[in-house]
Amino acid sequence: MTLFLTLYFFLLGTILGSFYNVVGLRLPNGGLMHENRSYCPNCKKTLAWYELIPILSYILQKGRCRGCRESISPIYPAMEAITGVIFALCFYQFGLGPQLILALLLMSMFHIIMVSDLRYMVIPDHLLLFFFGLFIVYRILYPLDPWWSSLIGGLGGLTVTAVIILVSRGGMGGGDMKLFGLLGFVLGWKLLLVTFFLSTLIGAVVSGGLLAAGIIQRKKPIPFGPFIVVGASFAFFSDRIIIDWYLQTFF
Numbered sequence: 001m002t003l004f005l006t007l008y009f010f011l012l013g014t015i016l017g018s019f020y021n022v023v024g025l026r027l028p029n030g031g032l033m034h035e036n037r038s039y040c041p042n043c044k045k046t047l048a049w050y051e052l053i054p055i056l057s058y059i060l061q062k063g064r065c066r067g068c069r070e071s072i073s074p075i076y077p078a079m080e081a082i083t084g085v086i087f088a089l090c091f092y093q094f095g096l097g098p099q100l101i102l103a104l105l106l107m108s109m110f111h112i113i114m115v116s117d118l119r120y121m122v123i124p125d126h127l128l129l130f131f132f133g134l135f136i137v138y139r140i141l142y143p144l145d146p147w148w149s150s151l152i153g154g155l156g157g158l159t160v161t162a163v164i165i166l167v168s169r170g171g172m173g174g175g176d177m178k179l180f181g182l183l184g185f186v187l188g189w190k191l192l193l194v195t196f197f198l199s200t201l202i203g204a205v206v207s208g209g210l211l212a213a214g215i216i217q218r219k220k221p222i223p224f225g226p227f228i229v230v231g232a233s234f235a236f237f238s239d240r241i242i243i244d245w246y247l248q249t250f251f
């Protein structure tokens with residue numbers, strides 16, 4: 001039964017992941033509701049059902065559109081596969097229960113943020129508002145212990161990022177600030193601190209590496225959202241281990 005459910009959550013993740021790719025690509029353009037059918041962004045050909053199978057279609061078409069032969073970015077099937085694996089891991093770690101719902105909501109939001117921020121350097125407000133509504137309901141039903149950790153986390157996330165934006169002048173943007181505020185509300189102030197620590201660390205290491213390898217230029221801004229997403233995921237899944245280590249080391 002466990003194996004069957006793990007497989008089920010993997011497939012659910014790839015199918016929803018395929019949908020989240022579309023949401024992440026279309027939401028910043030405001031076109032989510034107007035265009036129901038998926039199409040090739042290059043030749044505008046409407047895609048048939050067999051061109052929309054997560055991961056498999058990409059492999060069978062050798063990474064190209066069947067209409068115009070334009071290559072499709074491997075980021076999209078990779079994100080489908082990653083979301084599939086992460087959904088399976090969520091079930092594996094939390095079993096069936098409220099924590100699983102929280103985990104799947106967070107990972108769904110993270111997938112869409114990843115796509116939008118990598119493609120357009122934007123974390124759409126509509127997306128954050130939509131998930132904020134769901135997380136408020138979730139935290140009313142299942143409050144943190146103590147419950148005000150949500151309030152301190154939310155306000156802390158907003159103010160600390162606002163200070164960083166003022167000081168660094170462009171290291172982070174308004175979308176990052178709102179995302180940190182939202183994460184502080186959902187995860188509480190302790191996990192928010194860990195997320196801050198991990199995302200800035202990962203951001204520094206990765207952008208340093210990309211600079212050194214000549215893949216990006218010093219003056220060109222890079223999206224910070226993906227680092228927040230990865231940092232928050234680590235913080236969320238490792239939970240107590242990293243928190244205890246971090247709080248003992250730095251406070």
Ligand SMILES: [Zn+2]
Binds near residue numbers: 044065
């Ligand atoms: Zn095409």
